[in-house]
Amino acid sequence: MTLLVVGASGHLGSEVCRRAVAAGQRVVGTYHRAPGAVDGVDWRPLDVRERAAVGALVGTLRPRAVVNCAARYTDWGITADGAAHVAFAAAEAGARLVHLSSDAVHGGRPTSYLDDESPTPVFPYGAAKAAAETAVRLVDPAAVLVRTSVIIGDVASRQVRLCLDALTGQGDVALFSDEIRCPVSVDDLAAAVLELVESDHAGSINVAGPEMVSRERLGLLVARAYGLDPGRLRTSTIAASGLVRPVEVRLDSSRANTLLTTRLRGVSEFLSRS
Structure with missing residues (x-):
């Protein structure tokens, strides 16, 4: 099989x-x-x-x-x-x-x-x-x-890497303060x-996390998890970027939480244990 x-x-x-x-x-x-x-x-x-x-x-x-x-x-x-x-x-x-x-x-x-x-x-x-x-x-x-x-995952994952780049000045990366998601x-x-x-x-x-956070907030959580200065985080907005993309997308994962035994953790809990 x-x-x-x-x-x-x-x-x-x-x-x-x-x-x-x-x-x-x-x-x-x-x-x-x-x-x-x-x-x-x-x-x-x-x-x-x-x-x-x-x-x-x-x-x-x-x-x-x-x-x-x-x-x-x-x-x-x-x-x-x-x-x-x-x-x-x-x-x-x-x-x-x-x-x-x-x-x-x-x-x-x-x-x-x-x-x-x-x-x-x-x-x-x-x-x-x-x-x-x-x-x-x-x-x-x-x-x-x-x-x-x-x-999200460890330091090798793309989403965490973007946050680290925005915190350390690598490339031209800025995290949107108005883009809301439910990281998992x-x-x-x-x-x-x-x-x-x-x-x-x-x-x-x-199947998404229960915690609704902005990209900026995710960057701040990554900063705390990796001991970096949150004051160095570069931010922007979708409107200022000129990009067309959804702003607030909140997924209700109640059905998954009822059907599955896997517990979907919030991003704060996951990163605190990384």
């Missing part, structure tokens, strides 16, 4: 692989540029934009379940088309599919978004994620679509994903 993790060399994919291997599962992980560093994974190269390649790999492996973590911020082919290719191949193989989506599908508002609300994207990445969800729903109504938020730790999210593999839940489900 095989678990196939697509996009396994990324931050979340690597943690899903690590946990699955530790639990004694046979894990095949795909990568686009270079294999990941998790021991015990059968690494396979794969370009999810190539439908035939996706079908051939899944058809050969016949996995019990597929977790799709593959996405790229500026690549519609990987984020949207690739999701459709993975969903089609998983359905043909009769595999359970857990697809990772994002709060980027929402346009932003002061009130929380529930699990089943329709996408209202306002920027290209959100549109690609929304298109991916649509494809997965059409191809495999039994699949799980995990809508998550900013994923990569540990909690990976555990939740593997629980959902074993569940019979179908459709979208929010």
Whole structure:
């Protein structure tokens, strides 16, 4: 029995692989540029934009379940088309599919978004994620679509690295004071994903942290966790940046907290233990 993790060399994919291997599962992980560093994974190269390649790999492996973590911020082919290719191949193989989506599908508002609300994207990445969800729903109504938020981890994770860069003056990084999200730790999210593999839940489900924080606030929490001077944090606003992106996106994860045994920690608690 095989678990196939697509996009396994990324931050979340690597943690899903690590946990699955530790639990004694046979894990095949795909990568686009270079294999990941998790021991015990059968690494396979794969370009999810190539439908035939996706079908051939899944058809050969016949996995019990597929977790799709593959996405790229500026690549519609990987984020949207690739999701459709993975969903089609998983359905043909009769595999359970857990697809990772994002709060980027929402346009932003002061009130929380529930699990089943329709996408209202306002920027290209959100549109690609929304298109991916649509494809997965059409191809495999039994699949799980995990809508998550900013994923944080240790010092090597992209989101924590951005905060450290804004604190230490590396590059031209400033954190938005008006962008609100519900950060989730990569540990909690990976555990939740593997629980959902074993569940019979179908459709979208929010899996995010309970604590709503701005990017600026996240930077201050990282400063405290790593003993850095919070006064050096560079900040800005979405309006001043000229970017078009959602401002407040608050995910209500009540359903996940009821369905799963994994406890979704707030960002303050997670970083205090990092």
